[in-house]
Amino acid sequence: MGIWKYALLVFLGGCSYGVISSFVKLGYGDGFGIGDLTGSQYLLGAIMLWIITIFVPKIRLSVKQWLILLISGMPMGLTGFLYNKSLGYVDASFAIILLLQFTWISIILQYIFDKKIPDRKSIIATAIILCGSVLASGFLSSELTFSLVGIGWGLLxxxxxxxxxxxxxxxSITIHPIYKSAIMTTGATLLVFILLPPVFLLNGAFADGLLKYGLLIGFFGSLVPPLLFNIGMPKVGSGLGTILSASELPTAILMSTIVLHEVVTLSQWTGVAVILFGIAYPNFQRRRLSSHT
Structure with a gap:
């Protein structure tokens, strides 16, 4: 499998994560809270992954390795919690812009922990994606609700x-990606349950319609992304992987038209095109360099 195929997996992982915003919004509309939707998402996502692990090879892990993988999955659960919190204070279009700030934050993390200075094409691609995200979100053409608390949750x-x-x-731990994803998602679930006690398991929310949202959000938000990221990220690297993951916003815009029947303006579609160009830009540069060698 060539590197471009691994890049495609990371791209699809970002797309999958972008799908869930519409289903979360529908869930809120049906009266379910952040604890119901976030908790059922990670719980059912973990259960689905563990069912799939029945069919893949597994190796014996030490207690230390288990702890490392569980802790490694916790940022995934924390992201869902923090993003859903921000949606309670700011409009969804603005919350998506805040989440897209992960593109430049990732560059800083690589510099701090890996002492890796970003190359010119990565900086240019990030700038293009951020500009496109402002257009695609409708930020310039709609009245948005601003809240310092909401901005804080979104940036976190x-x-x-x-x-x-x-x-x-x-x-660092070489195991089957599905097995690894199951353990990491379990870590995410544990963290979410600490932050949001799973009262939905006792109050009959599943029978009232939460189950369908949990399965949908769990599949697209907690099963597919960690699985595809665990397969593709080690091959493409977190630098290019960060850029590819920005596919989340165009997908969220597309899903809003299909699922929520929201009107998307020409400027928003222009922003989607700009983001896709920003995602593709580093690959164009790489092909151009390889063609000259």
Whole structure:
């Protein structure tokens, strides 16, 4: 499998994460709270992953390795918690812009922990994606609700997501990606349950319709992304992986038209095109350099 195929997996992982915002919004509309939706998402996502692990090879892990993988998955759960918190204070379009700040935060994390100075094409691609995100979110054409608390939650979700992407790019424990994803998602679930006690398990929320949202959000938000990131990130690296993961916003815009029937303006579609160009830019540069060698 060439590196471009691994890049495609990371791109699809970002797309999958972008799907869940519409389902979360529908869940809020049906009266479910952040604890119901976030908790059921990670719990059912973990259960689905553990079912799949029945069919993949597993190795015996030490207690230390288990703890490392569990802790490595916690930023994923923290991202869901923080992002959903921000949605309670600011409009969804603005919250998405805040989450997209993970692109430049990831560059800073790589510099701090890996002493890796970002190359010119990564900086240019990040700038293009951020400009496109402002257009795609509708930030310039709508009246948004501003809240310092909401901005704080949103920026923290960006930091958490950048941390998760960075961790996904580390391949220190070599095990099957599905097995690794199951353990990491379990760690995310444990953290979410600490932050949001799972009262939905006792109050009959599953029978009232939460189950369908938990399965949908769990599949697209807690099963597919960690699995594809764990397969692709070690191959493409967290630098390119960060850029590819920005596919989340265009997907969120597309899903809002399909699922929520929201009107998307020409400027928003222009922003989507700009983001896709920013994602593709480093690959264009890489092909151009390889063609001259």
């Amino acid at each position: 979700s960006a930091l958490s997501f950048a941390t998760f992407i960075y961790v996904s790019g580390r391949a």
